Every structure is written in structure tokens, then in C-alpha cells.
Amino acid sequence: MTDRHFAALDDADFPTFAPGTVWLVxxxxGGPGLLTLLAYRAxxxxxxxxHDALVSPAILDLAPAHVERIHAGKRGGKPSPKQADITIRLIDLARAGKKVLRLKGGDPFMFGRGGEExxxxxxxxxxxxxVPGISSGLGGLAYAGLPVTHRDTNHTVLFLTGHDETGTVPSAVDWPAVSAAAPVLVMFMAxxxxxxxxxxxxxxxRPQHEPVTIVSHAATPGxxxxETTLERVALLEDVPTPAIIVVGPVDAHRANLDWYRAELRSHVFG
Known part of the structure; x- marks a missing residue:
């Protein structure tokens, strides 16, 4: 990619990406069109x-060919770099005078360990x-016709992660409190x-027949x-990941709001 691709943005008031700095973006x-202009500029x-494992090749291809690409993806159950090593790498690259783009799927501060880094x-x-990004727990669900809030079903929503730093179910979660906190629960890495x-x-x-919707590879052609229920999730096999899981009544809106249907591989389980 050459500078002419960014000519239309030259007059915008963008911050300088200075050598020796790190941008957490x-x-x-998933889809390249959902990048912010500042992320595209970076x-x-x-x-x-x-970059993380969840950053698509189509997004990485937007960077010029000469830009070094370093995979630093962390995927559950697979060999992954340690978080401490990733951070040390970022520091070393910045101290070497590089303009370092730390690229994360979704939003770096939404279960992305951006705060730690x-x-x-x-x-x-x-x-x-x-540089904030569109979280898969918001934008990704919109691609499945799932509004996280809707005045006909819910005025509150709770976001939570499905595992802790050890890879197990978070032990500190107060499940009765979570269950009662909001009609809609959005779960990452669960x-x-x-x-x-x-x-x-x-x-x-929570009712055993309550809807559970699992959106895999959100906002991509794949x-x-x-769609299942709390009672029947144990029968699921080989659910594609990464995935966002929604518990609650907003699934009722999918029939009318599933605008991405033509490019979905959607089915009902149970």
C-alpha cells in the first residue's frame, strides 16, 4: 500500500505515530470495513x-508489504506466547525506535488485556x-441481528468472560448475582x-428454556x-471459535433484524 491510499485522510487532525511509541489498537x-479511521491510518x-490471532489476514494485508508482522496470538488450548513475553517484545521494539502497532481483535480494553499491556x-x-475498536460483543452481534439492548426486551446487559487467567471458569464470579443482574448476558471466550x-x-x-445464541467468526464471510437453550447447550459439539455467546431474549429480534442472512451459515439446534 502506498501513501496515495491515505491521501484522503491527510487533512484530518490525526495524531503523529512517532518512533519509539506503541499504539494499542x-x-x-473481523471485517476490514469495521476498522476505525485511526486504526487504518496506523x-x-x-x-x-x-497482532493477535483474531486479527484477520484481510486486515493485516492493509499494511504496506515492508511492515514487519509478528504473531502474538493467544488461543485457548493451543501453544501461545506468554503475556509477559509479548509485553517485553513491545518494550524492546519501542526502545529500538520502532513505531509499534499492537493490533488486537475487538477492543483492546474489552477482555483484550490492553489495560495490562x-x-x-x-x-x-x-x-x-x-485506539478503541468495535467490540465483537457489540458490532459482531449486530452482524447476527442481535441488538444487545432493545426497549421491548431489556434495558440492561452484562458482559463477562468465560474463563480466567488459568483457563478455567472464573472462580470469583458470583453466579447468582450475574444471573439476576441483567436479562441479557454477553459472554466472551466461553x-x-x-x-x-x-x-x-x-x-x-435462569429458565432452562432461555435462548442461547452463539455467533462464531462474527462479521466475516465465515x-x-x-440458536439453542440453556438446557440444551450440553448437547452441542464442535462449536466454531472464536465465538460470542448471548443469553437472553434479544434472540427474538433475529427474525426481523438478521440483515446479514445472505452471507451466514445459520442453523437452529434443538
Missing amino acids: GAGP LGEADVVV AGELSRAGIPFRI VKHLPIIAERLRAAG QSVI
């Missing part, structure tokens, strides 16, 4: 892109910038432990949607 839920100016950069004296989570939600009072 959200890449959105891809054209970076010296090196340190930014904290380490701060302690190391490395200047950094946070596929592996979904049967256990569903059992705990049911034990905490997006798929599974």
Missing part, C-alpha cells in the same frame, strides 16, 4: 505490527496511545466452559450462528 470484530504508518508500557516509560456456565446459571434461577 482495536481491529474490530496500519499505513507502523514499522511493525504485533498499557500498564507495563507506562511503568517502562514507553509512550503509548489507545465456548469451552459453556455447559458448566449454563448449569450454574440455571442453578442460580460467520455462523447457533
Whole structure:
């Protein structure tokens, strides 16, 4: 990609991507069109892109060919770099005078460990910038016709992660409180432990027939949607990941709001 691709943005009031700095940037839920303009600009100016596994090749292809690409993806159950090593790499690259783009799927501050990395950069004296992205728990669900709030069904929503730093179900979660907190629950990284989570939600009072919607590879041509219930999630096999899981009544709106239907591989389970 050459500078002419960014000519239309030259007059905008964008911050300078200076050597020796790190930008922690959200890449959105998947599709390149959901990048922010600042994220798009950063891809054209970076010296090196340190990216997660969830960042699509189509997005990485927006960076010029000479830009170094470093895979730093962390996927459950697969060999992954340690978080400490990723942060050290960012610091070393910045100290070498590079313009370092740390590219994360979704939003870096929404279960993306962006706060941890930014904290380490701060302690190391490395200047950094946070560039928010569209979270898959918002934009990704919109591609499946799932509004996280709707005045006909819910005025509150709760976001939570399906595993802790050890890879197990979060032990500190108060499941009765979670169950009662909001009609709609949006869960990140929860596929592996979904049967256990569903059992705990049911034990905490959620109805066994409550809808559960699983959106895999959101906002990409490979997006798929599974619709089931809390009672039947234990029967699911081989759910594609990454996936966002929604518990609650907003599934009722999919019939009218599923605008991406022509490009979905959608089916109903049970």
C-alpha cells in the first residue's frame, strides 16, 4: 500500500505515530470495513505490527508489504506466547525506535488485556496511545441481528468472560448475582466452559428454556450462528471459535433484524 491510499485522510487532525511509541489498537470484530479511521491510518504508518490471532489476514494485508508482522496470538488450548513475553517484545521494539502497532481483535480494553499491556508500557516509560475498536460483543452481534439492548426486551446487559487467567471458569464470579443482574448476558471466550456456565446459571434461577445464541467468526464471510437453550447447550459439539455467546431474549429480534442472512451459515439446534 502506498501513501496515495491515505491521501484522503491527510487533512484530518490525526495524531503523529512517532518512533519509539506503541499504539494499542482495536481491529474490530473481523471485517476490514469495521476498522476505525485511526486504526487504518496506523496500519499505513507502523514499522511493525504485533497482532493477535483474531486479527484477520484481510486486515493485516492493509499494511504496506515492508511492515514487519509478528504473531502474538493467544488461543485457548493451543501453544501461545506468554503475556509477559509479548509485553517485553513491545518494550524492546519501542526502545529500538520502532513505531509499534499492537493490533488486537475487538477492543483492546474489552477482555483484550490492553489495560495490562498499557500498564507495563507506562511503568517502562514507553509512550503509548489507545485506539478503541468495535467490540465483537457489540458490532459482531449486530452482524447476527442481535441488538444487545432493545426497549421491548431489556434495558440492561452484562458482559463477562468465560474463563480466567488459568483457563478455567472464573472462580470469583458470583453466579447468582450475574444471573439476576441483567436479562441479557454477553459472554466472551466461553465456548469451552459453556455447559458448566449454563448449569450454574440455571442453578442460580435462569429458565432452562432461555435462548442461547452463539455467533462464531462474527462479521466475516465465515460467520455462523447457533440458536439453542440453556438446557440444551450440553448437547452441542464442535462449536466454531472464536465465538460470542448471548443469553437472553434479544434472540427474538433475529427474525426481523438478521440483515446479514445472505452471507451466514445459520442453523437452529434443538
